[in-house]
Amino acid sequence: MGEARKKLLEKIADEKYFEGWIIEDFRVIERLKKVPLLNKLVLTIGEKRIKKTQGGQIISLNDALKVLELCENPALFPCICRRMSGEEGYYCLNFGILPELYEKANPDEYMEELSVSKAKKLLIEWDKKGFYHLILWSKAPYVTTICNCTTPYCVGYKARFVLGLKTAMIKGEYVARVNNSRCVGCKMCLTRCPFGAIRFNINEERAFIDINKCFGCGLCVTGCKNNAIELIDRRLTPAKNLW
Ligand code: SF4
Ligand code: SF4
Structure with a gap:
């Protein structure tokens, strides 16, 4: 050192x-x-x-x-x-x-x-x-x-x-993505996100992620009982330059 x-x-x-x-x-x-x-x-x-x-x-x-x-x-x-x-x-x-x-x-x-x-x-x-x-x-x-x-x-x-x-506080390497077929619209993930990056589509009754705001912390992933959210590599998304 x-x-x-x-x-x-x-x-x-x-x-x-x-x-x-x-x-x-x-x-x-x-x-x-x-x-x-x-x-x-x-x-x-x-x-x-x-x-x-x-x-x-x-x-x-x-x-x-x-x-x-x-x-x-x-x-x-x-x-x-x-x-x-x-x-x-x-x-x-x-x-x-x-x-x-x-x-x-x-x-x-x-x-x-x-x-x-x-x-x-x-x-x-x-x-x-x-x-x-x-x-x-x-x-x-x-x-x-x-x-x-x-x-x-x-x-x-x-x-x-x-x-x-x-x-x-640099953003993480990932962003979250909701799998619509698994989401039941319980809104639990909205209460887990510290960065205000999750919204709710009232027409479809599903959560969705604002990737501009997502820090990739994964709290929504661990908080969703339906395994409806995954973390994906930020570099493969339009948020690749948003750190
Ligand atoms: S916690 Fe999971 S099931 Fe509930 S709204 Fe969020 S993504 Fe959908
Ligand atoms: S990964 Fe973190 S910042 Fe991104 S939507 Fe989930 S809880 Fe919010």
Whole structure:
């Protein structure tokens, strides 16, 4: 591991520093975005900075489970996004060198080392609850974390939708597709989608996906009791350039 990446990871592992870093970055970007003509430049620089430091991409449950199979040492961490919103909860899975650095930087904080099978069970549980999965990198392509979050708390979501920083939460590799012959029009998938990408055709009484909005998280797939939704490769659809 390069020295620059290790230094970045040490910063990320230190909760207080990390929280302050996010808050400060958000403030600076919000302020600069208000200056006419600077808007685009600020977003370009902000996105480049996130690419270099830490950003994320939505992944499906199946892919998140596959990532865990490649990990030797998943560990359960408190969710900083929820903490920043005044909630406490353990929903982040970190691996690689991060657990060790985290323990050093936050000696009073609880962190639990998990077996891969326990970590997989948690992922499945969180998916049932409707938490989407986000894989984070620290200086791509080095991945460190699977976050399991929801829109009221998720810093990546706020960075993308409030500040316009796409690299904070890149869309997933897939988009969802409804199989009309299986859909019974129960509307369950509409309540599962965190991105408002599912609509309802009242004439046909079937759900359909707005692929412009779909992030490929797969929550609609795991939530449909009729197996009426599948994820397909984004690159094979008209949404291939929508990240
Ligand atoms: S959850 Fe499944 S069956 Fe129900 S509306 Fe959505 S796609 Fe159709
Ligand atoms: S339509 Fe399905 S896969 Fe797409 S964002 Fe919504 S829940 Fe996720």
